Amino acid sequence: MLEFSAKLSYNLLESEASQQTFLIYACMGQDALISDLVRYCISLGLLQGIDVVREARDRVHKLVARLKELSLLSESFSSRCVTMQSLIRDAALLIASQKMPVFALTKEKLEKWQDKDKLGSYSTISLQHSDVTDIINEFYEGIDSFIVRIFHLDNKDPHLRIPEGIFTGMEELRVLTLTDIHLSPLPSSIKCLTKLRILCLERCTLGKKLSYLGELKELRVLNLSGSNIERLPNQLSQLAKLQIFDITNFFKLKEIPPDVLLSLTSLEGLYVGNNPIQWNDAE
Incomplete structure (x- = not known):
């Protein structure tokens, strides 16, 4: 019944952005x-005519409020989050699979x-809190x-290690999120992702060889929070389109090259x- 209600509420959404x-x-x-969610919307171009972070944030909060009104989202344990109930999420993924093929686990x-x-x-592959090691x-x-x-x-x-060639053939990828994964060394095939706009390597084990990140010229969002980097690579200076850079909880980070x-x-x-x-002014 809740899934049926979710589909009805979805049809009441006034805009394609919603x-x-x-x-x-x-x-x-x-x-x-x-x-x-704000970062996704910016990077995927879901907010027509809006690409400034502050304006996007305001617009997304309005969209979230509307989704709450229709009971598609609800309050979470933190004001920074919202909750989507499991049955509603199942209905959403079913709708998504009809509009954009989705593999979710x-x-x-x-x-x-x-x-x-x-x-x-x-078009979307989502493997959350799952075990694909084998x-x-x-x-x-x-x-x-x-x-x-x-x-x-x-x-x-x-302890999962990502294969060297895993990103081969993924030229259309816009959003890549890897969480709690061993990425030392960073797979060289990541440089194939020339259209990538969001890269999230949260709480990942990263080595020193991160120069490939500088080749992701279309990046708008780079989230490395919670990872174990001691020094950011100079090649990040090549990311001229980057709008959001998250390096919170970098307990080993000692230096950010000013350049x-x-x-x-x-x-x-x-x-x-x-x-x-x-801060090292000698760079």
Whole structure:
């Protein structure tokens, strides 16, 4: 009954932006941050005519309020989040699968890729709090290209290592979110993601070789919060379109090269909380 009600409420949404925001939030998880939703909306171009962070934030909060009015979203444990109930999320993912092919998995262990031949045809692949350790190496094998625009992997196994060539064929990817994953070294195939607009490597184990990040010229949002970096690479100065840069909870970060920040001429939001940063003017 709740799923049927969710579909009716979805049809009452007045604008395409409201509908897309609802579907995107379903792909993000049950209690995702509103700030992350803002970042998605900016990077995916869901807010027509708005690309300034402050204006986008105001617009998204209005969209969230409307979704609450229709009981598609509700209050969460924190004012920074909203909740989407499981049955509503199931309904949203069903609607999303009809409009944009979605592969979503939550809190499960995946022992083999179902319909492996269809993986390349999904626009969104969301694997949240799931275990894909045993089969991650098979993910891209035999697939020449993907149409996926959003790829989200939050693995339950902190020792999961991402294969070197995993991003091969993902040229259309716009959003990449990897959480609690071992990325040392960073796969070189990430440089294939020339259209990427959001890169979130939250609480990931990252090595020193991060120069590939400088080749992601279309990035609008870079979130490295909670990762174990001691020094940011100079190549980040090449990200001229970057609007939001999040390096909160970098407990090992000792230095930000000044030239990096000076080169980020489009930057609107810099988040640096909980960092023992030393500013080095000698760079």
